[in-house]
Amino acid sequence: MAILVCGGAGYIGSHMVDELLKRKEVPVVIDNLRTGHREAVPENVKFYQADIRDSKALDKVFTENKIEAVIHFAACSLVGESMEKPLLYLNNNVYGMQVLLEAMVKYNVDKIVFSSSAATYGEPQKVPIVETDPTEPTNPYGESKLMMEKMMKWVSLIHKVRYVSLRYFNVAGAAEDGHIGEAHSPESHLVPIILQVPLKKRAAITIYGEDYPTRDGTCIRDYVHVVDLADAHIKALNYLRENNKSDIFNLGSGNGFSVREMIEAAKKATGEDIKVIIGKRRPGDPAQLVAASEKAQKVLGWKPHYTDMESIIKTAWTWHKSHPKGFNKL
Numbered sequence: 001m002a003i004l005v006c007g008g009a010g011y012i013g014s015h016m017v018d019e020l021l022k023r024k025e026v027p028v029v030i031d032n033l034r035t036g037h038r039e040a041v042p043e044n045v046k047f048y049q050a051d052i053r054d055s056k057a058l059d060k061v062f063t064e065n066k067i068e069a070v071i072h073f074a075a076c077s078l079v080g081e082s083m084e085k086p087l088l089y090l091n092n093n094v095y096g097m098q099v100l101l102e103a104m105v106k107y108n109v110d111k112i113v114f115s116s117s118a119a120t121y122g123e124p125q126k127v128p129i130v131e132t133d134p135t136e137p138t139n140p141y142g143e144s145k146l147m148m149e150k151m152m153k154w155v156s157l158i159h160k161v162r163y164v165s166l167r168y169f170n171v172a173g174a175a176e177d178g179h180i181g182e183a184h185s186p187e188s189h190l191v192p193i194i195l196q197v198p199l200k201k202r203a204a205i206t207i208y209g210e211d212y213p214t215r216d217g218t219c220i221r222d223y224v225h226v227v228d229l230a231d232a233h234i235k236a237l238n239y240l241r242e243n244n245k246s247d248i249f250n251l252g253s254g255n256g257f258s259v260r261e262m263i264e265a266a267k268k269a270t271g272e273d274i275k276v277i278i279g280k281r282r283p284g285d286p287a288q289l290v291a292a293s294e295k296a297q298k299v300l301g302w303k304p305h306y307t308d309m310e311s312i313i314k315t316a317w318t319w320h321k322s323h324p325k326g327f328n329k330l
């Protein structure tokens, strides 16, 4: 039977497809290619260019394939954009989840692993954040992910569907051999932006504020390697296969690194000097976001393989150096 990867042409989704193939699973991908890349999915993987809000397209996918479970990444994921276009986020993310769950119920597919976010917590009252902490999103993106979780909760109480929701913190890195990686346009994430300096695409990295109440004044985040994240999804899938109950897990390393520490790690990973400019705070950035991941470690048996930032950034560097223009124009 096949695993349907919604959003399998995106950054995390494509690494998920890669890991599924390595474990001899059969992925089937649906992606509308709004932000994903066709080139990120191997030719031998069945690919549907379609939107998950299109129930007719889902009918086709679910009737043409024997789908055992769904792994769901297909969503808009930019905090800033969500503050400008809240209705886009509600429609694409929340309504998208509704149509997907309707299809799962219709075709008796009973397992879903969902790509959720630390943004469901909002501004943390304390770190590390545990799964039982209050969920008070501070932007439509986080709210949409929380609404998607709640939809799954109610559907699972009434229909024969079980879910695992994985709340990610910061994701970085690329496949070890650099054949796929992160390619957003425009780019807004810290690691690829830092690497644009040694790639000579920008003169310097701007640090968004150095007056935060942290050890060096810059924001602290919990960075997890994208392949470790994909591994967590496979563990979550196996957890559901073993008939365990629906649940929510944080995915982080439990260790926070500051923006300055990430830049230092990038200098070591690339062997290049990286020029820094100090800028203003970016609105909406909490000082610290660090996950307590004991639950995922204990219940799912998940343990991140990449723990030092230099090794994470090295994999991103391998990808960016070999694909300076991303997927499209090599």
Ligand code: UDP
Binding pocket: 170, 188, 189, 190, 191, 193, 205, 206, 207, 208, 209, 219, 220, 221, 259, 282, 285
């Ligand atoms: N950041 C920065 N300069 C940049 C991009 C990001 O200083 O050009 C900081 C940002 O303020 C945050 C951290 O790097 O504290 C991670 O940002 P990113 O957008 O990668 O992820 P987020 O934590 O917002 O999900």
